[in-house]
Amino acid sequence: MNIAVLFTGGKDSVFAVHVLREKGLSVKVLISIVPSYEYSMLYHKPYPQVLMLQAYSMGIPLETATVVNPERELTVLDEVLSRCVRRYGVSALASGAVLSRFQRERFEKIALKHGLEAIHPNWGIDQKTYLRTLTRYGIRFIIQSITTMGLPHSMLGRVLSMEDVERILVLSEKYGFNPSFEGGEAETLVVDAPLFKYRLECEGSVEERSEYEAFFNIKKCWLTPKN
Structure with a gap:
């Protein structure tokens, strides 16, 4: 196929x-x-x-x-x-x-x-454990945009750690947003994964439009060899 x-x-x-x-x-x-x-x-x-x-x-x-x-x-x-x-x-x-x-x-x-x-290979995956699954799998990603209450703008533009993931899960319970962002609460960008032969590097700046809306605007991006 x-x-x-x-x-x-x-x-x-x-x-x-x-x-x-x-x-x-x-x-x-x-x-x-x-x-x-x-x-x-x-x-x-x-x-x-x-x-x-x-x-x-x-x-x-x-x-x-x-x-x-x-x-x-x-x-x-x-x-x-x-x-x-x-x-x-x-x-x-x-x-x-x-x-x-x-x-x-x-x-x-x-x-x-x-x-x-x-x-649809991801369909129906458990929403509360999905971010943990991705991180353990070796998929590294940044949050590129936030359009919801409860997600700190300080998370924009940096690779999320497992500690970040656990914090997001706690915040999703508190503020009621979808923990895997399926409601459009945030958008992500993958910088490394098992199939990647090179790691993606990004430089940019944070644009805050309101308390609940902010973006990481990429100014420059490039590939770098993985160890």
């Missing part, structure tokens, strides 16, 4: 790639849809240069497309997926969806249109 994976560069899509590879499946291409606007219900808004470095580090081809109109989000994915079917002979589309039926149903609709199997 040749698989195209919807890829954002965040923890969920990177973990999905690893799970698929561990099952012996062939990840032929990563697909990244990049919204040009601020908020999207369907897609994470990644940095294109970061996506390219992550894909290079894993040795997997990357296909990207920019969407400028929210009403064309599925249309753009449809066009890219059609290209990937021709170029890479993919027979399945995978996503990193964990809890969002909104995302899952729309991705499955597009997959069905192209006669592809839809796969």
Whole structure:
């Protein structure tokens, strides 16, 4: 089975790639849809240069497309997926969806249109232990944006430790946000993982828009050899 994976560069899509590879499946291409606007219900808004470095580090081809109109989000994915079917002979589309039926149903609709199997390797994973699972697995990530009450802005832009993860779990109980950020409370960016041949380094600055909204704006990123 040749698989195209919807890829954002965040923890969920990177973990999905690893799970698929561990099952012996062939990840032929990563697909990244990049919204040009601020908020999207369907897609994470990644940095294109970061996506390219992550894909290079894993040795997997990357296909990207920019969407400028929210009403064309599925249309753009449809066009890219059609290209990937021709170029890479993919027979399945995978996503990193964990809890969002909104995302899952729309991705499955597009997959069905192209006669592809839809796969969601992270679906239904326990929300309270997911961040622990990722950290123990060796996936290292930073928080790139925060849009909720209760997450400290001091966590932006630095690689989270297990101590940070435990703090997030405590705060999620106190403030009521989803501990794996499936409600859009935060977005993540993976800087290292078992499949990465190089580690991603990022420099940037924190932009605080309100008490509940802040971003780590990346100014520079590069790959460095792993020990």
